[in-house]
Amino acid sequence: MxxxxxxxxxxxxxxxxxxxxxxxxxxxxxxxxxxxLPSPPATSPEPTATVEPSEDSAEPVSAETPTCEGIIPASLIAEFEAEGWSVEEDVFRVAGIELADGVQCLWGDFTIASDHVQLFGWAPITSEQSGTAQGELVASGWRSEQDARGVIVTESADTTVTTDDEGYGLTYLFGDGWVKYADTKQSIALVEWPRD
Structure with a gap:
């Protein structure tokens, strides 16, 4: 039809x-x-490859990122490992402030119950955060003193468990834009960050 x-x-x-x-x-x-699609210009730089550290290197992959293996000397890590120690890595905390771009490291033999450990840490910190943290620590009984390297804030002698030869226990060193942490004032010298 x-x-x-x-x-x-x-x-x-x-x-x-x-x-x-x-x-x-x-x-x-x-x-x-x-x-x-347009081709990239001939003068574009080639992408740079990330350099992986060798097995015996304590250097981190990134110069901006602190790691537990990067903030202390490789020779000290070798001593720890020879003793069967390993590390537990955490975010850096000081007083009531968490510094997410930092690292806090607890080295020890975690296969046994022991308080024989060592603490190290490093983090970038603003001047405002630094002032707040120092104020909170001092208000809770920590001692503050000026040091050639910055401001030392150490736990009260009444509460410290382990001390160095000078009687300092847990200690923070506040510098210009950074803070270091160790289980004693003398151990602060072992925290080497950023690397040159």
Missing amino acids: PLPRARAGLLVAVTVASLTLAACSTTPETVVTEDA
């Missing part, structure tokens, strides 16, 4: 419109093909 003239005209119009849309829709695809 032949289609009525109006329906046949409508069918032709719909078909033409569909073909026109199909033809138009293929145009953008040719624009976004890989061949159509």
Whole structure:
């Protein structure tokens, strides 16, 4: 049965419109093909590869990221490992402040119950955070004193468990934009970050 003239005209119009849309829709695809994308300029620098540390290296992969193996000397790590010690790494905390870009390290033999451990830490810190942390520590009984390297804040002699030859226990050293931490004032000297 032949289609009525109006329906046949409508069918032709719909078909033409569909073909026109199909033809138009293929145009953008040719624009976004890989061949159509601009090539990088010939002077673009090659991407730099991340250098992985060797097995005996204590240097971290990134110069900006402190790690437990990077903030103390490799020779000290070798001594710890010879004793069967390992490390537990945590976020650096001082008073009520967490410094997420820092690292706090507890070295010891965790296969046995023992309080024979060593603590080290390093973190970047703002002057505002530094002032707040020092104030909180002193308010809770810690002692503060000026040092040639910065401000030393050490735990009260009444609460310390382990001390160095000078009688200092847990100690923070606040410098210009950074804070170091160790189980004694003398051990602060072992924290070497950032590396030169």
